[in-house]
Amino acid sequence: MEKVVIVACGSYMDSGYGCPGEWRCLKAAAMGDGHFEGPSQVIAFVKCECPGRTLAPNTGMAIKLSEIKPDKIYMSSCMVNAKPGCPYADAQEMADIIEKKTGIKVILGTHDYT
Numbered sequence: 001m002e003k004v005v006i007v008a009c010g011s012y013m014d015s016g017y018g019c020p021g022e023w024r025c026l027k028a029a030a031m032g033d034g035h036f037e038g039p040s041q042v043i044a045f046v047k048c049e050c051p052g053r054t055l056a057p058n059t060g061m062a063i064k065l066s067e068i069k070p071d072k073i074y075m076s077s078c079m080v081n082a083k084p085g086c087p088y089a090d091a092q093e094m095a096d097i098i099e100k101k102t103g104i105k106v107i108l109g110t111h112d113y114t
């Protein structure tokens with residue numbers, strides 16, 4: 001079973017609809033749905049906060065504190081697909097920053113649930 005970290009858009013989560021009550025990223029990881037290759041163990045869930053500068057260092061710290069090296073980092077579908085999108089950076093740019101910081105492959109998107 002792969003070990004994964006999920007990072008998600010805090011602005012979207014805090015809006016109170018669409019995400020927080022359903023935790024679809026976690027369901028997709030547990031079921032191996034969407035962009036996950038199979039049932040996956042989530043070792044950290046990191047919430048981005050505007051303007052996003054803390055995301056990469058917080059992700060690195062979450063991995064360090066967990067003492068578990070994840071196989072992959074997943075950017076939530078809300079970070080990748082939500083419209084209007086993040087006003088500070090596009091998803092690929094954020095993924096590149098996280099990959100550079102952690103040395104771990106970043107996958108764009110978690111689930112395809114509607």
Ligand code: SF4
Nearest residue numbers: 009048050051052086
């Ligand atoms: S910086 Fe972008 S991705 Fe991060 S919480 Fe704000 S809107 Fe969401």
